[in-house]
Amino acid sequence: MTDPLLQDAAETEEAQAATKQAVFNAAERLFALHGFQNVSVRDITAEAGVNLASVNYHFGSKDALLFEIFRRRTSELNRERARMLHEATSRHGGKPPVRDILECYFAPPMRWAAPDNDRRISMQFIIRARSEGTAEMREVLKTDVSHLERFAGALMAARPDLPKEDVYWRLHFVLGMVHNNRFAEFDRLHHLSGGLTREGDVEALLRRMLDFAEAGFLA
């Protein structure tokens, strides 16, 4: 609990076994780097320096471990987005402009993914979960859209003249912009542009994204 290595000390369950934490962290890291199917329980326990049976003892199964990481990280990310949106709403007297709304959605994942951020690996995990997750995770992604509803509502309030249908579609396009920010895509872009594009300056990239998305939304 007072161990500085435990990044997630503030847990709902209080006294996490050190083994469980080690498995959690190792699994998140390996899954993020190599994908779910390409990482075995043996890889995880070896990386964590624990016994092979630890995964099934503490989490029930490999899939359940995966799901628990996914659930924790996505809820943290969406909570941060909701917090920013709430703040922007009160800052603008209940009706923030399009650009500010989009920033609340863009900024958290972008900043998490910054090269020097501890959460970078968590962000990479979430990105991978979107396309390689289990059926259970995909069901959650499809069904649990409560956090998106907040943003859709805010956007409709910011552009009451636009038909709701258009707001949803443009939100869809915006989601695509965010989800495409994988490391592999940055590499490809870097290769294409001959090294002209650099992902180092997160805030500058965030500004670029907002310029593009805001213009698209106000079209």
Next chain:
Amino acid sequence: MTDPLLQDAAETEEAQAATKQAVFNAAERLFALHGFQNVSVRDITAEAGVNLASVNYHFGSKDALLFEIFRRRTSELNRERARMLHEATSRHGGKPPVRDILECYFAPPMRWAAPDNDRRISMQFIIRARSEGTAEMREVLKTDVSHLERFAGALMAARPDLPKEDVYWRLHFVLGMVHNNRFAEFDRLHHLSGGLTREGDVEALLRRMLDFAEAGFLA
């Protein structure tokens, strides 16, 4: 060769064995529907109605089969894009406007993915290959950017005032919009909007995408 079942009669290799074609089609279908890792060689050969050893005999390995499907479909798609861009270029006297350039990139995958199109399953395969492909396929995706260079060049010509760096980044955003058009995302959006958004009308969706992307590019 005159068999109407052979969709890809015009091949570089002339006399394809019926078994090889059956394996190719079954593999593409199953991979597109369930993902690479979730489909076994036994599943493929059972679906194709051929012997288990056929995959290794005709393609060398499961990975090689996967790569051959990937190579064929992506080259077909990019050839179609290049054809449209070439036509648009000559139609506009060498310098097509942004919207027309983007349409050349958007239209082929969108139309392939239309519910009544035979290529729908191929498009789904390509989409899956982007995130679940083997290391070899990812290397091709990253390295082979020649087809993107054509579009980057056309966009720079259409907006010579914009710094090249910005063109690349905005192209990156546009790619995100296209790549996000997976069936799962449409389902999610449909769920979020309460059935308001329908993907049935491809041309209408294409117009929406162009409205958004064009505005973003002209910002």
Next chain:
DNA sequence: CTTGGGGTCGAACGTTCGTTTGAACGCGAA
């Protein structure tokens, strides 16, 4: 000291996987 239970350990289980093997088959050429 004794007891009990949460945690860890090495070892194994049963399944599934991609691939290989060697025999059999079909058919045009010699």
Next chain:
DNA sequence: TTCGCGTTCAAACGAACGTTCGACCCCAAG
């Protein structure tokens, strides 16, 4: 007819996987 070759077949191989098992360890409660 006989040969040769491309193709198909049933069967098996060896490896890797997620999971389970029973013994063992530690430490606090009785």
